[in-house]
Amino acid sequence: xxxxxxxxxxxxxxxxxxxxxxxxxxxxxxxxxxxxxxxxxxxxxxxxxxxxxxxxxxxxxxxxxxxxxxxxxxxxxxxxxxxxxxxxxxxxxxxxxxxxxxxxxxxxxxxxxxxxxxxxxxxxxxxxxxxxxxxxxxxxxxxxxxxxxxxxxxxxxxxxxxxxxxxxxxxxxxxxxxxxxxxxxxxxxxxxxxxxxxxxxxxxxxxxxxxxxxxxxxxxxxxxxxxxxxxxxxxxxxxxxxxxxxxxxxxxxxxxxxxxxxxxxxxxxxxxxxxxxxxxxxxxxxxxxxxxxxxxxxxxxxxxxxxxxxxxxxxxxxxxxxxxxxxxxxxxxxxxxxxxxxxxxxxxxxxxxxxxxxxxxxxxxxxxxxxxxxxxxxxxxxxxxxxxxxxxxxxxxxxxxxxxxxxxxxxxxxxxxxxxxxxxxxxxxxxxxxxxxxxxxxxxx
Numbered sequence: 001x002x003x004x005x006x007x008x009x010x011x012x013x014x015x016x017x018x019x020x021x022x023x024x025x026x027x028x029x030x031x032x033x034x035x036x037x038x039x040x041x042x043x044x045x046x047x048x049x050x051x052x053x054x055x056x057x058x059x060x061x062x063x064x065x066x067x068x069x070x071x072x073x074x075x076x077x078x079x080x081x082x083x084x085x086x087x088x089x090x091x092x093x094x095x096x097x098x099x100x101x102x103x104x105x106x107x108x109x110x111x112x113x114x115x116x117x118x119x120x121x122x123x124x125x126x127x128x129x130x131x132x133x134x135x136x137x138x139x140x141x142x143x144x145x146x147x148x149x150x151x152x153x154x155x156x157x158x159x160x161x162x163x164x165x166x167x168x169x170x171x172x173x174x175x176x177x178x179x180x181x182x183x184x185x186x187x188x189x190x191x192x193x194x195x196x197x198x199x200x201x202x203x204x205x206x207x208x209x210x211x212x213x214x215x216x217x218x219x220x221x222x223x224x225x226x227x228x229x230x231x232x233x234x235x236x237x238x239x240x241x242x243x244x245x246x247x248x249x250x251x252x253x254x255x256x257x258x259x260x261x262x263x264x265x266x267x268x269x270x271x272x273x274x275x276x277x278x279x280x281x282x283x284x285x286x287x288x289x290x291x292x293x294x295x296x297x298x299x300x301x302x303x304x305x306x307x308x309x310x311x312x313x314x315x316x317x318x319x320x321x322x323x324x325x326x327x328x329x330x331x332x333x334x335x336x337x338x339x340x341x342x343x344x345x346x347x348x349x350x351x352x353x354x355x356x357x358x359x360x361x362x363x364x365x366x367x368x369x370x371x372x373x374x375x376x377x378x379x380x381x382x383x384x385x386x387x388x389x390x391x392x393x394x395x396x397x398x399x400x401x402x403x404x405x406x407x408x409x410x411x412x413x414x415x416x417x418x419x420x421x422x423x424x425x426x427x428x429x430x431x432x433x434x435x436x437x438x439x440x441x442x443x444x445x
Contacts, residue, residue, distance in 0.1 A: 005268040006045050007065035007253035011035060012100055012120075013048045014072045015093055034233035035070050035117070038243060041236070042250035049103070051096040057106035066113040066253030069100055069120025071148075071231060074183060077134060080126045085134040088182065090148070101127035107225065108208060113252035114225040115245060118181055121227030125206060128189030136184050136202070143200045146180025154179045158204040158230065164195035165207045165226045168354040169248040170241050171333040177204070177230035177242075184229060195226065204229040210352070218421045220259065224252050224351060240333070248351035260415045267415025274409050275319045278367075281310040285321050288369055292325065295339040302326045302376045307384045309405070312391045316402055320368045324384055326376045330355060336373055345371060356380045386434035387427055401426060 013029035029050040039046050044066070053060060061067065073091015077084045079101075084092075100120070104127045107114045116124040122132055136142050146154035157174040160167035175196075185203040188194065196205030208225040211217060232242035260267040285306040293304060308322025309315045327336065336357070337347060345359040355378040359371040374380040391398040401423075408422040 004043070004270060005254055005258045006043060007250060007257045008063065009039055009044045009046050009066040009068055009249065009253055010049045010061065010064040010103075011039070011046050011068045011070065012096070012103065013050045014070070014096055015051065031070055032233075034236070035068065038233045038236045038246040039068065039250060041243060042246040044246075044250040044253060049099075051093065051099040053099070057102045058110070061103065061106055061110060061112060064112070064253075065257035066249050067103060067107050067115075068249065069104070069114070069116040069123060070233075071118035071120065071181075072096070073119065074134075075119065075122050075126050075132060077132075080131040082131065082134065088135040097123060097126075104128075104225075108223050111221060111223045111256075113249050113256065114223075115249045116225070116227035117233065118229060118231055121206060121229050122183060122185070124225070124227040125185050125189045125192065128192055130185060130189030130192065131187040133184050133186045136182055141200060142202065143198055145182065145184070145198075145202070148180050148182055153234065156198055158196045158198055158228075160196045160205065161194060163354060164193065164205070165210070165224060165248075165351060166195040166205045166228070169226070169244050169349060169351045171244075171331050171354060171357065172241050173331055175241055176235075176239070177228075177232070178234040179230045181229060196228075202229075218424065219252075219255065219352070220417070220421065222352075224248070240337075244349050247349045251349055252351060255417050258415065259417050260412065266413050267418065269414050269416040271414060272318055272409070272416060272419070274316045274405060276316055277314050278310070278319070281321060282306065284363075284367060285311070285323065288321060288363075289323060291343060292323065292340070292371070295343055296325070296336060297339075300327050300329070300335060302328060305385060305388075307372070307388050308370070309401075311388050312398055315391065315398055316405065319366055320370050321363075322370045322372065324372045324374060324381065326374055326381050328376055330357065330373075330375050333357070340371065340373075345369075353380060382435055383431045387430050390430050390434055397430065 011031050013031050016028040016030045018025055018027045031048060036046050049060060073093060074089045076092050076094045076097050079097055100123045104124055133139060136145055143156050144154050155176055156179055158177045159174045160170055191209060192206045193209050194203050195207045198204050206227045208223045232245045236243040236246060258267050258269040289304045303326045305324045307324045309317030310321050340359050341347060345361045348358045350356045350358050355375040357373040362368050391401060404423060404426055408419045412418040
């Protein structure tokens, strides 16, 4: 393969009635273009799954690297034990409800990255045993959340809650959201976690839980499943915060799809190899750190450190200079995103950790640069510095790490996620020895 693997995301379509498309007398299935456009901007390929598709959920999801549930009509109230509001319910598709609920449970089981939008979030809540308010305008002290059956758009803020998938993905304070829904979450589904709310207290984002010891779990065994009540696809083309939701889905889908298939040794990551220690590596760090320091606001940066294997004398490594940039604040993202991309860096969202961001660029002479932007005094900052210092101080530990890296690179050609996973246990043991347990994970490649 010549470039990064492009993940395939399943998008569940909805019914088109006989009168929706001219010259389609028998109706059809469709998805509004903005959803597809946002996924394509994120680097994903797309394919539609339609209600009524024969096969078990595991069979249907097997070819895919991610799942997207989109908006549409109301969830059948019978699915959560309520009598229908015949005055206000619209667009109920009972077969779509059942189809999407089954896919969600299987996606959770398979650890398939999943984003659920508007109706999709409501299906997610109901699928895990929750209930819905059937008509928000009937409730007191509610904001205007829009009229779904008319061509209108209401903008209101949503506040991400700290240490959630929403805050990790957006690295933002209150988010300006395009909204047009008349239903919302009442009773939260079993095992779900609130990730954001609007100023009137309505739950606007939910997620599957993430274990507190995430640092000791491979990302392949974690479920990134996030539901948002608004319509990020409508403003994503001009709002990077909204686009980041699709970027997160695509990034995690790419990592999942890059792994080797069962009984295969080669995945679909870019080629990589270990290089003998380079005497120029410390100097290359200093020069690049000076470029970065000059580009970023001085009041934002607390320290810039050389981390990773190229920071340890005598240690073989992928020819990549890892640089850790500690900041006073991670939000707003634009404060460091714009200066770093102006230096030629490519940003990749970290959808797990709201105290970390990842950037990369190719250098000359086959040497690349990876930036780990993190919050000052965060666990991310402490554990990376602790691991580096342990390798520098203990030649036996460094030698054991070198042997492990060599073995993993030979065992997992073109499979960087498995290479990274294979190192995780060793790294965590050293970190726990140096700073204690409970270190969280973040995105890495």
